[in-house]
Amino acid sequence: MSDVSGSELRALMARVPSVEKVMASAEFAPLVSGYGRTQVLNALRDALDAWRLRAQSADAEGNPPLGALDSAQLQATVEAALRGRNESRLRSVFNLTGTVLHTNLGRALLPDESVRAVMTALTQPANLEFDLATGKRGDRDDLIDELICELTGAEAATVVNNNAAAVLLTLSALAAKKEVVVSRGELVEIGGAFRIPDIMSRAGAKLREVGTTNRTHLKDYDEAINARTALLMKVHASNYAISGFTKEAGLAEIAPLAHARGLAVAVDLGSGTLVDLSEWGLPREPTVRETVEAGADIVTFSGDKLLGGPQAGLIVGRRDLIAKIKKHPLKRALRVGKLTLAALEPVLQLYRAPEKLAERLTTLRLLTRSADEIHSAAQRVQLVLQQALGARYTVAAEPMFSQIGSGALPVDVLPSHGLVVRMADGKRGGRHLLALEKQLREMARPVIGRIADDALRLDLRCLEAADEAQLIAQLTAQYQGK
Numbered sequence: 001m002s003d004v005s006g007s008e009l010r011a012l013m014a015r016v017p018s019v020e021k022v023m024a025s026a027e028f029a030p031l032v033s034g035y036g037r038t039q040v041l042n043a044l045r046d047a048l049d050a051w052r053l054r055a056q057s058a059d060a061e062g063n064p065p066l067g068a069l070d071s072a073q074l075q076a077t078v079e080a081a082l083r084g085r086n087e088s089r090l091r092s093v094f095n096l097t098g099t100v101l102h103t104n105l106g107r108a109l110l111p112d113e114s115v116r117a118v119m120t121a122l123t124q125p126a127n128l129e130f131d132l133a134t135g136k137r138g139d140r141d142d143l144i145d146e147l148i149c150e151l152t153g154a155e156a157a158t159v160v161n162n163n164a165a166a167v168l169l170t171l172s173a174l175a176a177k178k179e180v181v182v183s184r185g186e187l188v189e190i191g192g193a194f195r196i197p198d199i200m201s202r203a204g205a206k207l208r209e210v211g212t213t214n215r216t217h218l219k220d221y222d223e224a225i226n227a228r229t230a231l232l233m234k235v236h237a238s239n240y241a242i243s244g245f246t247k248e249a250g251l252a253e254i255a256p257l258a259h260a261r262g263l264a265v266a267v268d269l270g271s272g273t274l275v276d277l278s279e280w281g282l283p284r285e286p287t288v289r290e291t292v293e294a295g296a297d298i299v300t301f302s303g304d305k306l307l308g309g310p311q312a313g314l315i316v317g318r319r320d321l322i323a324k325i326k327k328h329p330l331k332r333a334l335r336v337g338k339l340t341l342a343a344l345e346p347v348l349q350l351y352r353a354p355e356k357l358a359e360r361l362t363t364l365r366l367l368t369r370s371a372d373e374i375h376s377a378a379q380r381v382q383l384v385l386q387q388a389l390g391a392r393y394t395v396a397a398e399p400m401f402s403q404i405g406s407g408a409l410p411v412d413v414l415p416s417h418g419l420v421v422r423m424a425d426g427k428r429g430g431r432h433l434l435a436l437e438k439q440l441r442e443m444a445r446p447v448i449g450r451i452a453d454d455a456l457r458l459d460l461r462c463l464e465a466a467d468e469a470q471l472i473a474q475l476t477a478q479y480q481g482k
């Protein structure tokens, strides 16, 4: 500030219009009515401060002084700032990664039935914890536990915020200060901070590891059981596979052992599907019902993986154990909100009509989309993408493999199609491909693909008709704007 002389500074400030005058101007009226006076005033002050700073530094550097501020320019600056600040940070993207249940992109997409139920729950009071038959206080689990039991064959059920919470709560309620026997082959980390040994110690339970990484026998479990044992636990090794010289004692062997010793078995199924996916040509995953029937006393699984619902953790099993879990103080902290319950119920209801499931349940529809149908989409989008990207790149429609994601079989298994972008001169892509990947990521609706084998790959499995039209429109606007 001190490098500007007094008279120059006075001249400078004289060119800045008064805040009150600008706020009362016709140009600012729509902004004030839309965004409210407080925000507009702050944004205007910021814009004027920025202008003063620029004027001062122009002055200090001996540059010609800035012209008088014109009100249209000021209005445009303030409006752009307000629009930017009020834009949602949670944005829709195109998931062209080839991973259907992509954890970083929000996992399962929900059917319209759930959307409608959530809208109603958002805007109208509901019997969330109110028993309409008696007029007394109810339990939010009552809204959904019968349906879960019908679909899984379990005696009782409860729902919490996610499967990590389901495991934490189960261990806290059933095994605090006691031992839980787990095979060394199942001490998994499921992305982020979910590691079985850590969850175990957070829950106050003591992990009793048995067997080895590749082989664990029934007698390993048997020998580990002692007076301090609370549970035997099996964890679905969701995101990796051990092959070769391997052996894991199965639930069908472990459950009778546990029961004979007066203990319970908990199974963390991870993705936990409610139907046999091999009926749709997908890889087989153990269903929740089969797991209950094989003798699991508690089964935990996610709501937003193969189940195709909202983020949630479902806990099903023996009535007395579920009652204990529901009474634990952590249940109150980990419970789900009404939006989750509203979204989950219609998804579960879809499972009552398994013959319609591949059409109605978004996740299953995407997983079972035929390679031919995806191929047609790739042919439709190819030319538009080629035009949008220009002659520097070649865009080809090629077969590729999608993944289920979220830990269900961690390998490429679904024949799909997509667009493969390479450098037109046959050179290695390197930083040009990275720049292209960034450019697509910065579009109005970001396009998320993946770089592999010196090409940018866009798998179109998750691009259904409405999204395809939107992507084509966005790409068309891009090359017309060039």
Ligand SMILES: *Cc1c(COP(=O)(O)O)cnc(C)c1O
Pocket (backbone or CB within 6 Å): 162, 163, 164, 165, 167, 190, 194, 235, 236, 237, 238, 239, 268, 269, 270, 271, 301, 302, 303, 312, 313, 406, 407
């Ligand atoms: C995914 C997964 C979890 C964590 O479930 P969230 O719903 O993401 O909390 C826990 N255990 C297994 C085996 C999983 O696959």
